[in-house]
Amino acid sequence: MPPIIDKQKCNQCGYCAQICPLDVIKVIKNDDKKAVIxxxxxxxxxxxxxxxxxxxxxxxxxxxxxxxxxHMDVQKEG
Ligand code: SF4
Ligand code: SF4
Known part of the structure; x- marks a missing residue:
């Protein structure tokens, strides 16, 4: 299950997209608007x-x- 980005808090800095090792997160640029998805x-x-x-x-x-x-270790009986 993926992370959830709170759009109210996000300032579109793009740092999460830069550091994600698997490129899961992307910054979409459209004219002067940016969105992080x-x-x-x-x-x-x-x-x-x-x-x-x-x-x-x-x-x-x-x-x-x-x-x-x-995960728990269960002691063996006997
Ligand atoms: S772009 Fe990513 S790192 Fe930047 S505020 Fe939004 S969620 Fe956080
Ligand atoms: S950095 Fe990328 S791989 Fe790691 S939790 Fe975030 S979205 Fe998933």
């Missing part, structure tokens, strides 16, 4: 680089269920 959501590997480095705190991660599961 999650263009390839299925490519995101949830490294959180974009979320951590966004100075506007405009990115929120969504994780697939497999990332939310806890």
């Amino acid at each position: 999650v263009k390839y959501p299925d490519e995101c590997w949830h490294c959180r680089a974009c979320e951590k480095d966004c100075r506007q705190h405009a990115i929120r991660m969504r994780y697939p269920l497999s990332h939310l599961m806890l």
Whole structure:
């Protein structure tokens, strides 16, 4: 699941698009307007680089269920 960009907080600086190792996020320029979009959501590997480095705190991660599961060691009986 891809990150979500809060358009109210985002200032279109483009830093998240620069640092994403998989080019998931793109800056779209149209005349004098810019928009930051999650263009390839299925490519995101949830490294959180974009979320951590966004100075506007405009990115929120969504994780697939497999990332939310806890793994516990169970002691063997006997
Ligand atoms: S780093 Fe944050 S503020 Fe900058 S474009 Fe990305 S989401 Fe927007
Ligand atoms: S979590 Fe990592 S891979 Fe996914 S969009 Fe952000 S920087 Fe790119």
